[in-house]
Amino acid sequence: MKRSVTAFLHFILVLSLCMCRQQRTYKADIIIYGGTSAAVIAAVQAARMQRSVIIVCPDRHLGGLTSGGLGWTDGGNTAAIGGLAREFYGRVYEHYQNPQAWKWQKKSEFSNRGQGAKALNDDDRTAWTFEPHVAEKIFNEFIREYDIAVHRDEWLERDAGAMVVDGRITAIRMVSGAKFSGKMFIDATYEGDLLAAAGVSYHVGREAKGVYGETWNGVQTGVLHHAHYFSAPIDPYV
Template sequence: MRQADVVVYGATSAGVCAAVAAARRGLDTVLLEPGRHVGGMTSGGLGYTDIGDARVLGGMAAEFRQAVADAYGVAPGHYAGPEPHVAERIFLSWLERAGVEVVFGAPLGEVVTSGERIVSAGDHAAGVFVDASYEGDLLAAAGVSYRVGREDRALHGESFAGRREVVPGMHNFPPWISPFRADGTLLPQVADGPMAEVGAGDGGVMSYGYRVCMSTAPDRIPFERRPGYDEEHWELGRRLFRHWREQGVEPRAGRLVGLEPNLPNGKCDGNSLGPFSLSVLDRSAWAYPDADPAGRERIRLHHLHHAQDLLYFLSSDPEVPAAVRAELARWGLPADEFADTGHLPHQLYVREARRMLGETHLTEHDLVQGTPWPDTIAMGSYHLDIREVQRTWRYVYEHPDPVPMVVTEGYLSVGVAPYRIPYGAIVPRREECANLVVPVCVSASHVAFSSIRMEVQYQMLGHAAGLAAARAAGSGKAVQDVDVAALQEELRAAGQVLSL
């Protein structure tokens, strides 16, 4: 059994920052990563960094931003973000300089608890643990309460909670597209079963997908037909393009998968844009947070194959407009990214999984109204950004007979002013666990989490979590008893922004 002062589970950007922050204070720190890479989405395809108000960026998020600028010899913010391999290189250099022991290929293993404390996770014991995974696996195994999916509007009185109205918009399907084959069976990529009532909680999570890095470089890897590619799986896309053609709409390739050279060296971060995108909307992600490893792997491969096959479909299918196919032909997968995963990202974009029910639970009201938390450890500013939750169908009652139509539901974007994030949102309830800090699956409602979930916030919360873990491990205190005023002073000294 390896005994450490601090064990961090999950080498996301939050996990890297937490481990480095603790190790810089001289604590023996181990970072456990089930996969083979560090950085999570920051190095796993999400190169285009969503910041919000740059004034709230501080601490290790600002340090990372400066490191990116230094890597390219430009001013901070010159690029929207780094190339994936550059992001990972920066994180690895931080870990090495801080003396963090990184263990790859380290699944969580058995979590042993005693009273309200975690004793060990797998072969690693520690005084304090940090769960920096996107899924919240350590907190769940430790018996900490959590919630998955969107809640009922009545629970917290949130305006934007629960199932959303189906309204027109960039991410919704246009009307009149049928979800059915000629034999009356449902097309692939359309979820069956009724939607919950508007405002009701249904456990639905924001859709997942892969943020695919692409390039126009001469050595790019072309989008190829995958063994197992299913022509019928893409009939819904063909119907969408036929409808646009009939309506005189000429879709641009860049508005389908984000073909903008928004990263250094002419690369782009392929985003999920529009009604038919890299996001998978068939409700398969709803089962992911609580699925076992085999179930998660099936869901991950389902999403990976969707990304591969969408790019091939858009670049080759005769129903796709010729201009779109021609533009896709200029792009491919970069030869110098993700070499060990077929040039596709190593990280599934888990936009939301478990959310802890901690000492303080943030809701829409706290973000919209700007609650002045006295235990503030970081700030957020990105808008409430709930991505699509499902693509399903419903009858529209037209004369003389109802018409079945494909619909997309869940998208929401509402601006908020910069707001404070309290220490109580990253620690469990005292009676549930006294030596765990959680900087990713924070204690927040589905609506509030939709803003907090940005990578820069994870970096700042990871920074705070690492310093808090170090203080608790050094003193033997419960994480709930950490001197928050002293923690805030330490964060301010490291450049963290706690108020504007």
């Protein structure tokens, strides 16, 4: 009798594990690995193009450096920034039009000094300086508006987590056991974890100029330091 009960319980346990594994398999047209601002923007664009998309985020907060403290945008010529990026900065501007957003100082006392541009530009209704929580709030608004699925705190299994068939990633598996299948995968991490796991070649640090026959790569000391342009015209389409 004890053996029968033990065998039955073992059967139930195995069945439960199998069912859990089935429930932890997800599919979408596009799978984005990473929780950076690039991940959110790529997901929004995919949704606007009527594609199903899932963000698989190793972090618990969306936005990467943008929502992690790097809120003093090095914009240079902000007229060159468009698309969803400009929409983001437009939403930042709208946030700071609300008097309740100014908790630590009065808006009238704000210096409005940015890096290469006004922090709050009333002419084009954009804001280039912001608090981290404001950026995260806007990213989460994007996610809600487009009903984008986000799986947070999911870490890629680096050793065998990328399933590649004929040179294409078909699925990825997380340390938790969750599996994500898709037609296209985007590595939106800063480190390129998914690309490395898929066997894509990479280089740590800056490669020598001779590797690709370049002249402007690598560490440049005393050459146009901190400038937003090259000294000679360069055609980006060549």
